[in-house]
Amino acid sequence: MEEVQLKDAAERLEGSPPGVILEWAVENFHPRLALTCSFGAEDIVLAHLLKQIQPDARIYFINTGLHFSDTLETRDIFTRRYGINLEEFRPSMSLADQDAVHGERLYERDSDRCCAIRKVEPLRRALAGLDGWITGLRRDQAPTRKNIKVVEGHRVGDDRLIAKINPLAAWNEREVWDYIRLHGIPYNRLFDQSYLSIGCAPCTRPVQPGEDPRSGRWAGKEKTECGLHTFTKKTG
Numbered sequence: 001m002e003e004v005q006l007k008d009a010a011e012r013l014e015g016s017p018p019g020v021i022l023e024w025a026v027e028n029f030h031p032r033l034a035l036t037c038s039f040g041a042e043d044i045v046l047a048h049l050l051k052q053i054q055p056d057a058r059i060y061f062i063n064t065g066l067h068f069s070d071t072l073e074t075r076d077i078f079t080r081r082y083g084i085n086l087e088e089f090r091p092s093m094s095l096a097d098q099d100a101v102h103g104e105r106l107y108e109r110d111s112d113r114c115c116a117i118r119k120v121e122p123l124r125r126a127l128a129g130l131d132g133w134i135t136g137l138r139r140d141q142a143p144t145r146k147n148i149k150v151v152e153g154h155r156v157g158d159d160r161l162i163a164k165i166n167p168l169a170a171w172n173e174r175e176v177w178d179y180i181r182l183h184g185i186p187y188n189r190l191f192d193q194s195y196l197s198i199g200c201a202p203c204t205r206p207v208q209p210g211e212d213p214r215s216g217r218w219a220g221k222e223k224t225e226c227g228l229h230t231f232t233k234k235t236g
């Protein structure tokens with residue numbers, strides 16, 4: 001799809017319910033379309049919606065090898081319950097090789113490099129076969145996300161244009177949890193232990209009342225994004 005068509009779709013679909021935005025994505029990009037799912041609250045809402053619209057829709061999991069066991073358990077329960085044939089992407093470099101090359105606990109010394117190896121590299125490979133990429137980003141999650149559109153053009157690796165689709169861009173946290181509870185969707189139990197945003201175990205901590213929702217990620221560091229949503233180049 002051309003850049004101008006994506007821009008037009010973004011304008012037309014702004015304000016539409018997430019299901020309508022997903023229907024548009026499926027119609028235009030399936031099977032070269034996937035949702036990247038880390039089994040956070042937004043991702044399970046989208047996976048649940050997407051499964052109803054297109055039962056064989058592609059759902060990708062970037063397995064860094066450093067997730068909480070609770071996250072992996074959620075992955076297993078969720079995929080079993082909804083009959084999802086999850087596609088996993090792992091880093092080319094094993095954790096053992098990373099430890100040997102860069103030293104153990106790289107995330108403590110150079111979290112950007114660690115994310116580049118364990119998250120961005122496998123995502124690049126995952127996106128290589130796609131024209132449409134669905135994410136669970138919301139505008140009120142972080143200042144870096146406040147201007148996202150429901151449909152965006154992004155240039156990836158070889159300068160190829162893909163559509164990045166953010167069906168929950170306009171939703172708030174309450175709407176996400178209302179949907180999860182309404183449909184009885186199994187979720188990561190860490191959310192009941194004051195975790196608000198769940199990534200790799202070494203870089204995630206619970207959030208205290210009144211703290212910024214993203215403050216539980218890379219606590220004590222300037223870092224606020226892992227690179228998954230910043231390595232592509234947004235057009236327009």
Ligand code: SF4
Nearest residue numbers: 107114115118200203
């Ligand atoms: S979130 Fe932490 S452990 Fe996970 S890839 Fe990034 S730096 Fe490494």
